[in-house]
Amino acid sequence: MEDYVVKAYAYDGTVRMYAASTTRLVEDARRIHDLWPTSAAALGRTLTAVAIMGTTYPAGDELTIRFESDGDLGGMIVTTKCDGYVRGTLGNPHVLMQKPDGKLDVGGAVGKGFLHVTKDLKVRDIFTSTSEIVTGEIGDDFAYYFAQSEQIPSVVALGVKVGEDNAVMHAGGIILQAMPGCKEETIATIEARASAMANVTTLLEDRKTPEDLIAVLADENARILERKPLGYRCDCSKETFERGLIALGNEELRSLLEEQGTIETTCHFCQAIWRFTEVDVRRLMKQSKEKGSAS
Ligand SMILES: [Zn+2]
Known part of the structure; x- marks a missing residue:
């Protein structure tokens, strides 16, 4: 399946929703950097979030997201020209850290520090906003950034599943943002659905598409506005x-x-x-x- 993001409006236009499949994109990053599982999960989640975030700006604008943190991962940088393509790098590609339950310990590998978001919107000056890294699990950190720096209450769910041979089997993400006028009860409904929802990677494993992911969290009147291809690409010369x-x-x-x-x-x-x-x-x-x- 090709990687793409779907943008939708739901709940009478008061909630903006994005869902993406990024399996190939993250696997490309994994091969380029020879990523070990925890490094692959951390960079893959960040690449997914930034690919989605980029589609909310006009193509040609530039976003640079930097995790400046003290964990074994040694920090990460991901950039996009807001055209669906992302590229990234990290301090240590060879991190394999697991929690006692066997899950990849992305939070532990990232550690504590700051998330810096630099926007070059071309018509205006370049500016950077910074928020604290909350858990290092990436999704939480982006949700905190949106709430703190952009005053947008958001739900961010990101996932990367790595196979036995270290290859990326499934990757994707969902970002929901409450617009002005969004009712308290809508937020409560979404929170309840989000906490009952399976992991993004489990849904993708069940052959769910980004459109299906939207349907899990949206009301029945959701409108899909746009579908855009995503990928990993470096334009260096x-x-x-x-x-x-x-x-x-x-x-x-x-x-x-x-x-x-x-x-x-x-x-x-x-x-x-x-x-x-x-x-x-x-x-x-x-x-x-x-x-x-x-x-
Ligand atoms: Zn390059």
């Missing part, structure tokens, strides 16, 4: 890394060149290796010099 190399300065570039003959840079989001030959580096050094003398 050699030029992206040229800027970073120029910023190192000519002295540093010269010594790297002397040591190695060529310079290799690796993208943290897709593990692509970009090679810069001596000719490339000399060209960058010339640009750097011009830039230096211009300022």
Whole structure:
């Protein structure tokens, strides 16, 4: 099944609902970063939340979500250009932590710290809001962020199920947001349904689609507005890394060149290796010099 998100309005338009399947997206991330199960669950849940969040902004805007935390995972960064595609990276891809009941201990691996959300909405300035990490289980942390920083009461349910061979079997998520005018009784109904609902991954395992997930929590008059494909994609290029190399300065570039003959840079989001030959580096050094003398 292709990954996609469905957007719907329910309860007389007072509740905005999003449901997504992200199995392939998270499996792509797992293969790129060689993620072990707890790392896969943490990054996969975050990728899912950010992919959904991105669809609430116009395509071209940029969101960067950063977990700055003290657990074994070593923090995470996920970015999107709000076009359905996400990419992410994390400090330690090889975390396997389990709770006594055998479930993956995502909260323990993430640890304590802060969730930073940076929005580049292009027409306005870039701004960052920060909220505390509540449990490190990711869903709770996003719900707390929406409530604290955006004043939107939200339910966030995210899930990643990893198989015996570490491959991602199911991944997906649901985000519900109460709009102004949402009645107390509607919120109570949703909370009751959400707590009675099976895990997202159990529902996906039962071959439920994102539309089915919406139906579990919505009233019968829910309207599906949009369906959008989701995926994992990095848009890095050699030029992206040229800027970073120029910023190192000519002295540093010269010594790297002397040591190695060529310079290799690796993208943290897709593990692509970009090679810069001596000719490339000399060209960058010339640009750097011009830039230096211009300022
Ligand atoms: Zn890349």
